[in-house]
Amino acid sequence: MLAGMSGERITKITLDESEIPRRWYNVAADLPSPPPPVLHPGTLQPVGPADLAPLFPMALIEQEVTTERYVDIPDEVLDVYRLWRPSPLFRAHRLERALGTPARIYYKYEGVSPAGSHKPNTAVAQAYYNAAAGVRRLTTETGAGQWGTALAFACAQFDLTCEVWQVRASYDQKPYRKLMIETFGGVIHPSPSELTAAGRAVLAADPHSPGSLGIAISEAVEIAAQHEDTKYALGSVLNHVLLHQTVIGEEALLQLAKVGDTPDVIVGCTGGGSNFAGLAFPFLREKLAGRMDPVIRAVEPAACPTLTKGVYAYDFGDTAGMTPLMKMHTLGHDFVPDPIHAGGLRYHGMSPLISHVYELGLIEAVAKSQSECFAAGVRFARTEGIVPAPEPTHALAACVEEALRCKETGEPKVILTALCGHGHLDMAAYGSYLAGTMTDRELSPEDLKAAAAGLPVV
Amino acid sequence: MLAGMSGERITKITLDESEIPRRWYNVAADLPSPPPPVLHPGTLQPVGPADLAPLFPMALIEQEVTTERYVDIPDEVLDVYRLWRPSPLFRAHRLERALGTPARIYYKYEGVSPAGSHKPNTAVAQAYYNAAAGVRRLTTETGAGQWGTALAFACAQFDLTCEVWQVRASYDQKPYRKLMIETFGGVIHPSPSELTAAGRAVLAADPHSPGSLGIAISEAVEIAAQHEDTKYALGSVLNHVLLHQTVIGEEALLQLAKVGDTPDVIVGCTGGGSNFAGLAFPFLREKLAGRMDPVIRAVEPAACPTLTKGVYAYDFGDTAGMTPLMKMHTLGHDFVPDPIHAGGLRYHGMSPLISHVYELGLIEAVAKSQSECFAAGVRFARTEGIVPAPEPTHALAACVEEALRCKETGEPKVILTALCGHGHLDMAAYGSYLAGTMTDRELSPEDLKAAAAGLPVV
Numbered sequence: 001m002l003a004g005m006s007g008e009r010i011t012k013i014t015l016d017e018s019e020i021p022r023r024w025y026n027v028a029a030d031l032p033s034p035p036p037p038v039l040h041p042g043t044l045q046p047v048g049p050a051d052l053a054p055l056f057p058m059a060l061i062e063q064e065v066t067t068e069r070y071v072d073i074p075d076e077v078l079d080v081y082r083l084w085r086p087s088p089l090f091r092a093h094r095l096e097r098a099l100g101t102p103a104r105i106y107y108k109y110e111g112v113s114p115a116g117s118h119k120p121n122t123a124v125a126q127a128y129y130n131a132a133a134g135v136r137r138l139t140t141e142t143g144a145g146q147w148g149t150a151l152a153f154a155c156a157q158f159d160l161t162c163e164v165w166q167v168r169a170s171y172d173q174k175p176y177r178k179l180m181i182e183t184f185g186g187v188i189h190p191s192p193s194e195l196t197a198a199g200r201a202v203l204a205a206d207p208h209s210p211g212s213l214g215i216a217i218s219e220a221v222e223i224a225a226q227h228e229d230t231k232y233a234l235g236s237v238l239n240h241v242l243l244h245q246t247v248i249g250e251e252a253l254l255q256l257a258k259v260g261d262t263p264d265v266i267v268g269c270t271g272g273g274s275n276f277a278g279l280a281f282p283f284l285r286e287k288l289a290g291r292m293d294p295v296i297r298a299v300e301p302a303a304c305p306t307l308t309k310g311v312y313a314y315d316f317g318d319t320a321g322m323t324p325l326m327k328m329h330t331l332g333h334d335f336v337p338d339p340i341h342a343g344g345l346r347y348h349g350m351s352p353l354i355s356h357v358y359e360l361g362l363i364e365a366v367a368k369s370q371s372e373c374f375a376a377g378v379r380f381a382r383t384e385g386i387v388p389a390p391e392p393t394h395a396l397a398a399c400v401e402e403a404l405r406c407k408e409t410g411e412p413k414v415i416l417t418a419l420c421g422h423g424h425l426d427m428a429a430y431g432s433y434l435a436g437t438m439t440d441r442e443l444s445p446e447d448l449k450a451a452a453a454g455l456p457v458v
Numbered sequence: 459m460l461a462g463m464s465g466e467r468i469t470k471i472t473l474d475e476s477e478i479p480r481r482w483y484n485v486a487a488d489l490p491s492p493p494p495p496v497l498h499p500g501t502l503q504p505v506g507p508a509d510l511a512p513l514f515p516m517a518l519i520e521q522e523v524t525t526e527r528y529v530d531i532p533d534e535v536l537d538v539y540r541l542w543r544p545s546p547l548f549r550a551h552r553l554e555r556a557l558g559t560p561a562r563i564y565y566k567y568e569g570v571s572p573a574g575s576h577k578p579n580t581a582v583a584q585a586y587y588n589a590a591a592g593v594r595r596l597t598t599e600t601g602a603g604q605w606g607t608a609l610a611f612a613c614a615q616f617d618l619t620c621e622v623w624q625v626r627a628s629y630d631q632k633p634y635r636k637l638m639i640e641t642f643g644g645v646i647h648p649s650p651s652e653l654t655a656a657g658r659a660v661l662a663a664d665p666h667s668p669g670s671l672g673i674a675i676s677e678a679v680e681i682a683a684q685h686e687d688t689k690y691a692l693g694s695v696l697n698h699v700l701l702h703q704t705v706i707g708e709e710a711l712l713q714l715a716k717v718g719d720t721p722d723v724i725v726g727c728t729g730g731g732s733n734f735a736g737l738a739f740p741f742l743r744e745k746l747a748g749r750m751d752p753v754i755r756a757v758e759p760a761a762c763p764t765l766t767k768g769v770y771a772y773d774f775g776d777t778a779g780m781t782p783l784m785k786m787h788t789l790g791h792d793f794v795p796d797p798i799h800a801g802g803l804r805y806h807g808m809s810p811l812i813s814h815v816y817e818l819g820l821i822e823a824v825a826k827s828q829s830e831c832f833a834a835g836v837r838f839a840r841t842e843g844i845v846p847a848p849e850p851t852h853a854l855a856a857c858v859e860e861a862l863r864c865k866e867t868g869e870p871k872v873i874l875t876a877l878c879g880h881g882h883l884d885m886a887a888y889g890s891y892l893a894g895t896m897t898d899r900e901l902s903p904e905d906l907k908a909a910a911a912g913l914p915v916v
Contacts, residue, residue, distance in 0.1 A: 011537075011540035012541070012542075016472070017468060017469060079467075079469075082470060083470070083548075083552075083842065084470075116882070120843075156840045175885070175886075176882075176883075180845060182889075183840075183845055183885070378641055381641050381642060382643050384541065385541045385611055387638060424883060425634075427633070427634040427637040427638055428633075434637070434641065
């Protein structure tokens with residue numbers, strides 16, 4: 001692959017299609033203890049497959065609880081992955097030079113996917129397993145629209161109808177995402193809608209409701225539960241979603257090996273956790289096996305600091321309190337974060353699997369203000385040429401911080417991060433930053449106490 | 459490179475960084491006759507380097523008139539190209555299957571560049587040569603914003619100030635492009651502006667002028683001509699711009715060779731002509747040398763059909779009639795095309811070099827309505843996963859037409875096209891198409907006669 005590159009300054013480390021990983025990696029198989037079970041909210045007993053069957057096909061339910069180390073990727077999924085995978089790993093020479101750091105910075109870029117983010121890695125897998133189980137329609141919710149776009153694309157590949165409930169405020173403010181979902185053939189409804197009992201109840205109380213992710217989830221779940229041929233798809237948080245994302249880290253391992261580097265520090269942004277896990281878990285396997293010893297650092301927004309300031313407790317996955325109870329780092333399911341631009345990181349909880357790994361002391365976490373993040377994003381765009389989505393600017397801010405630390409100490413550390421998406425449909429956020437109108441608010445101890453007050457008693 | 463791929467269905471044909479072309483290709487060196495000279499509008503004599511020196515550095519002026527077959531690409535330019543080059547060549551398996559065609563369709567994708575189009579291929583080169591000549595600032599005009607984005611990115615790489623005059627109507631309607639230019643560090647003015655005599659004159663007559671590309675060119679040129687440290691940059695039409703774009707076709711030649719295919723039909727969309735020339739000229743070299751014999755087809759919008767319905771005559775490059783006279787296929791420099799969504803194809807003329815090649819009978823041309831083009835664009839998005847910019851949907855419509863012809867005849871032709879950019883910032887156009895509100899208007903003989911009436915007498 002790199003024949004002819006020796007002695008030359010490589011920027012973009014590519015892999016052949018034949019090097020796309022053939023298996024997803026399940027980190028649970030290698031952890032010293034299993035993650036706590038998910039509980040039924042009525043009985044407080046661990047949920048079983050029958051509880052989840054109305055919403056998910058059995059293949060995904062099995063992946064949710066599997067203790068196998070690897071799960072084979074079906075050929076039909078690999079075949080769609082080829083449209084953009086393997087994704088490139090870049091050495092950030094120009095950013096390094098601008099920072100004057102001896103560190104070597106690498107970023108794995110998922111913005112080359114059809115939806116422009118890492119989300120299709122799991123959307124395609126979920127669409128495939130549903131189609132294979134005879135499902136004809138998938139429902140989901142979307143906020144800013146990244147997940148809805150990914151699922152609409154994936155459903156187009158397997159002849160499934162995709163129906164998306166988008167939070168009304170985003171539906172009105174971000175018409176481009178809605179149009180992208182429709183271009184991929186998806187059907188999109190503003191939420192709350194008249195199509196569901198949940199939506200009608202909200203509209204009866206407030207005909208002009210701007211909606212929320214919690215309401216949109218309720219609507220999508222309601223339709224899926226009512227129809228035999230319809231299931232529901234979730235874009236983060238759950239074990240099977242994190243599993244599908246591990247193709248990111250598996251590829252990055254191969255790519256770094258090609259240039260003979262081993263990461264000292266791995267940083268990734270965390271909302272529900274799927275991007276972070278996708279990059280980090282394969283490296284965590286290597287760390288647990290003693291083959292490398294990177295520091296693995298999750299970066300979350302200061303406006304929604306689940307790992308750094310939340311509690312580790314059983315909580316609902318949704319705002320309305322309808323889902324099973326998951327043990328996770330949470331700010332409380334009725335916590336409403338400031339409307340920061342990184343919509344994908346505005347989740348009150350953290351993936352149970354990442355929460356467990358954090359409790360085991362295998363990863364660390366930091367929180368960053370959005371102004372610091374956008375400063376890093378602009379610096380990155382001007383040097384590396386890619387305008388990052390607001391979410392990965394959090395990881396870039398942590399990269400810059402680490403690289404400047406290396407400048408102080410003189411350490412030539414190898415820093416690896418996931419650039420999980422481009423910001424082409426998020427330019428308004430850059431406008432706010434460049435105009436100096438972006439605001440940051442730190443959460444006070446009172447905010448945190450109030451948010452945690454609504455936690456369920458388990 | 460393709461070891462391990464034998465017998466496997468390859469989708470994405472990638473190249474190593476070491477395979478980025480080291481030379482640009484100048485088709486003029488291989489043509490049976492030279493293109494007619496560019497004339498000074500006052501003297502009607504061929505322009506010399508001194509006429510162009512106020513606007514362009516000498517290295518670019520030399521490239522404009524060179525008769526050498528190849529021009530070496532400077533290391534500094536190659537080094538920036540590495541951020542996205544080599545670009546991928548895709549085999550459109552999913553589109554082929556959807557069409558039920560025996561044709562093999564390949565598309566060279568330039569949307570992976572920082573600006574999301576082929577434009578940085580020349581923007582980077584132009585910024586480099588200007589910086590090397592001691593220039594401190596580049597001015598340019600932009601319509602929809604693709605070219606302004608590319609030049610802003612390129613200037614950031616060489617520490618140049620980039621100042622862009624954007625047509626007022628686009629400036630107001632497409633804020634995302636403006637923000638992208640600013641994110642890359644560019645300075646952007648709505649045109650007409652109070653900063654130039656040209657702009658002030660227009661505003662004096664009409665304080666609410668929506669502007670035009672012609673006015674914006676006048677403003678950018680005026681500032682460049684007035685300042686010693688400032689030059690002007692153009693994103694298409696000129697020989698040196700087409701030259702820089704030939705990296706597209708050179709890479710595609712290598713990539714097709716890797717899978718053992720030779721194109722029977724090459725299609726590309728044409729506005730000013732740089733994308734089309736970039737893909738087609740290296741293949742035209744092979745055709746002229748007898749090494750392959752592809753049909754090479756330019757695809758233009760029915761609303762602006764310069765090659766298929768224009769006259770071949772000397773005309774001004776701009777609307778205001780300030781530039782040197784170029785012999786080209788033109789609808790007349792005061793022709794104002796319908797406001798179709800493919801803004802990049804709304805140019806009254808065609809590159810003189812492509813016009814000359816067309817007159818020599820080496821390429822053919824067809825015109826397509828925008829509804830047919832967007833139908834092809836949506837079909838492409840749902841199968842291949844990339845939402846194309848409005849401009850390359852013209853090429854895709856011609857691909858689909860050719861592939862369906864192959865379905866009739868059973869011919870397994872190899873079709874190659876350039877997908878010159880993504881449509882992430884053009885979703886409003888898809889909205890218009892999906893809502894059924896997109897309009898098409900054929901030009902009447904009277905329209906064409908009126909448009910050509912303003913041609914200068916040479």
